Amino acid sequence: TKLFSVSGHVNRPGNYEVPLGTPFATLLEMAGGVRRGRKLKACIPGGSSAPVVPAAAMMDCTMDYDSISKAGSMLGSGAVIVMDETTCMVKALERLSFFYYEESCGQCTPCREGTSWLYKVVHRIEHGHGRPDDLDLLSSVTSNIMGRTICALGDAASMPVQSFIKHFRDEFAYHIEHRKCLVPVELQRAGSGFFKASV
Ligand code: SF4
Known part of the structure; x- marks a missing residue:
């Protein structure tokens, strides 16, 4: 079991x-x-x-x-x-990225700098300030973290970013292009918790 x-x-x-x-x-x-x-x-x-x-x-x-x-x-x-279905995947990733940014002990550069970049870029996408090349930037940052850190936290911070963008790319792209959430407003209002979409 x-x-x-x-x-x-x-x-x-x-x-x-x-x-x-x-x-x-x-x-x-x-x-x-x-x-x-x-x-x-x-x-x-x-x-x-x-x-x-x-x-x-x-x-x-x-x-x-x-x-x-x-x-x-x-x-x-x-x-x-x-x-x-009420979950905003950008908001969810923002919350997860913030956790790893806070948890990085700062001992090695790819994790110390990279987790900060990941959080800040996802944060600006969520808050309507995303840039057209931000998804490529996030992919690039994760590639420069994965396998290049002392402990597993660097990989742990990168895998959510890679998978959220892989499976929910449209949602991230919509946030960047329209500066708002793809999740319908009525569902956003019904949501709750850490991953609640910003209305
Ligand atoms: S990968 Fe581990 S050792 Fe390196 S900065 Fe991150 S938490 Fe610290």
């Missing part, structure tokens, strides 16, 4: 011990399903550093190392973060 700590937009967040290979859909059901019957948008299956997986791919996963790996992510710590 493995313990999964299910948090985010579920009706019964908590710790669930299930056999490896349990379908994600079953784990989600154990956690009471997506709150208020909303649609699942995405899930981070293995803690905040694990690459995000879009809903459709996640619903096909079983909770084991191979299946999550095939979906492009990691089982990691088993900290499952569920995000429903």
